[in-house]
Amino acid sequence: MTPQDPGVNIPLGQMYQEVRGLAQAMSRVEAKLDGVLDETKDIRSDVADHEVRLRTLERARWPLPTIGVLAGVGGAATGLLALLR
Numbered sequence: 001m002t003p004q005d006p007g008v009n010i011p012l013g014q015m016y017q018e019v020r021g022l023a024q025a026m027s028r029v030e031a032k033l034d035g036v037l038d039e040t041k042d043i044r045s046d047v048a049d050h051e052v053r054l055r056t057l058e059r060a061r062w063p064l065p066t067i068g069v070l071a072g073v074g075g076a077a078t079g080l081l082a083l084l085r
Helices: 012-061 063-084
Strands: none
Touching: 012 063
């Protein structure tokens, strides 16, 4: 016959302290997670702001190629008129 394994006895006070320690660790993790979430909100607002700025710059830049094309057409028309006279 083999003797029975007596198991491990953990006093209630020690178990309570361990549970309290785990609860405090979870509170710290939650606080850090809240900080990370706040930072990601700031990053999202910064990205949205940059997107608006880029769109504004893109809209303001469109006349430059158009002006270049019009100047080229005008120059070609002037050259054609000078050639025909």
